[in-house]
Amino acid sequence: MNSHDFAKTLVLIPARMASTRLPGKPLADICGLPMIVQVAKRAQEANVGRIVVAVDDQAVFDVVKKAGFDVVMTRVDHQSGSDRIYEALCLIDPDKHADIIINVQGDLPTIEPDSIRASLRPLDNPSTDIATLTVEITHEEEKTNPNVVKVVGSPIADERLRALYFTRATAPHGNGPLYHHIGLYAYRRKALETFVSLSPSTLEKRESLEQLRALEAGMRIDVEIISSVPLGVDTPADLDKARQILAARA
Known part of the structure; x- marks a missing residue:
């Protein structure tokens, strides 16, 4: 954001x-650190605000604390990362000092700090409730995946x-670029409060995409277009790839 206020921004990292x-x-x-600590370090490198990791397990709490990051224990029964970060927000900032909340998923250890910063840019428009990221699809197989x-x-x-709309289908039809959504969000606080108060919506349930509720x-x-998709770690193969990426950077 052009007028970004570090003191008014919280980066919350949910870890399940x-x-x-x-x-x-x-x-x-x-590369010698737990994945959740690597994610927190990427957020630290972005230098946009206070970082807090929201966990549901004592072992994770302990390693994050040992690494020097703020951490808060949340319930184990949350249905989504947004619910977890909202509980964390209420616990760590009950007086509502933070205006902007960035939700960085806890399985993005290779995310570029610039990408985290990019998520704030759409909020320069006061009409924007939520900001997120996307990358133009360049591989044909991704268009139908x-x-x-x-x-x-x-x-x-x-940019x-x-x-x-957000969809798992190939859309929109016709000539032109298709865009791969990256699930990193920057919320105005009021928008996050509104979002978690809503019941799951019809299209959200049909597509299994929480952002459709909003x-x-x-x-x-509003969606900022960036140049590369961060690696989400969901499988042992992803984990090996993340190790290779960070080892190469080091």
Whole structure:
């Protein structure tokens, strides 16, 4: 943001221990550090505000604390990362000092700090409730892959879209770029409060995409276009790739 206020911004990183494909995922070693600590370090390098990790397991709490980052214990039964970060927000900032909350997923150890900073840019527009990120799809197989979520948006600047829809289908039809959604969000505090108060929506349940709840409720989501998709670690193969990426950077 052009007028970004470090003191008014919180970076919240949700970390959930239960993972069917990669048990104990937050503690997985990547270049000598637990994955959740690597994510916190990427957020630290972005230098946009206070960082707090929201965990549901004592072992994760302990390693984050030992690494020198703020950490808060949250319930184990949250259905989504947004619910977890909202509980964390209420616990650590009950007096509502923070105006902007950035939700960085706890399985993005290789995310570029510039990408975290980019998520703030759409909030320069006071009409924007939620900001997120996208990358133009360049591999043909991704265009039809339902695991690659697409942003359908109207261009509002050279590197920005206003989101009209999110889908697992190949959309929009016709000539032109398709965009791969990256699930990192920057919320205005009021928008996050509104979002978690809403019940799951019809299209959200149909597509299994939580962000559709916000659009169906009339909230505005703007999307910054960046150059590369961060690696989300969901499998042992992803973990190996993350190790290779960070080892190469080092």
